[in-house]
């Protein structure tokens with residue numbers, strides 16, 4: 001079976017395992033069951049009409065005596081590019097705006113408070129080509145660009161925080177960045193978070209285009225909780241997740257663009273492990289489809305010249321601090337994942353497992369400050 005024909009691991013297990021084993025396999029693979037959310041009929045109909053998958057799950061927390069529950073809903077949106085990559089840039093962007101705008105409308109019907117789109121959601125993932133033109137023309141201002149204005153309208157209209165990862169052009173020195181713009185539910189731009197770690201692997205030739213982010217590990221205080229954005233390749237860096245969490249993030253979003261051959265076995269583990277290790281929720285989002293480019297490209301890895309990157313496998317999911325996770329969205333279809341979470345779970349799990357409390361951070365800070373020096377001598381005992 002080809003990589004793009006398997007719809008999802010979960011569906012595959014469901015159709016091949018008998019019920020008692022299925023429940024046990026699910027418990028071992030995904031942790032405590034995440035019950036399905038009741039979503040409104042109008043949302044289900046709209047998703048069907050517009051041909052995207054709509055799924056909803058919930059993570060509950062124990063009732064506390066002193067604190068009320070802090071239940072909120074997040075929406076994760078994964079999608080194909082709408083028009084082929086040869087089309088006029090503005091047509092491609094506008095087509096993506098209208099597709100995602102419709103999906104956000106459905107998110108609003110489902111009571112979503114914070115929505116996050118995939119990495120550089122307004123464009124094909126053209127960085128594989130290493131061609132500057134026309135792809136750099138997709139870059140926009142994070143503060144006043146068309147895409148930010150479009151998201152501000154959505155945020156105001158639906159009273160929703162919108163996380164919009166784009167290719168950013170900073171006017172001052174024409175620097176390009178890979179940036180998530182965070183727009184408050186008031187419609188104001190709350191700030192931006194730039195991608196900290198840039199891949200240098202396979203066809204991910206992103207270092208040709210933009211610089212390592214300079215926004216550190218900013219956390220955004222929103223009406224619905226403290227959120228942070230760790231963009232794609234940053235998920236392979238445990239310290240990156242850790243620092244967002246040290247700054248108080250309760251939910252860390254990981255908008256991504258990654259392909260099956262490279263990272264699929266790592267995908268279900270990394271964001272989930274980060275949720276466990278940092279006592280927070282994590283939301284992993286990946287685009288879907290295979291994107292074709294007119295000119296062939298190579299990446300100096302001995303592979304024959306090719307026109308596409310491979311299959312972006314979707315599979316967006318949410319993980320909780322107790323190690324449980326939702327099933328993923330499809331590997332092949334556009335989709336909206338709506339997840340209700342009680343943020344009280346973070347403190348409850350922190351009290352239970354105490355990873356932060358037992359973390360011995362001063363010891364590591366001291367060791368790490370020595371280990372990064374050029375005169376560092378590894379502490380190895382030899383006979």
Ligand SMILES: NC(=O)NCCC(=O)O
Nearest residue numbers: 199204232233257258263
């Ligand atoms: N977009 C991006 O950073 N992709 C790198 C590949 C990966 O991290 O799986």
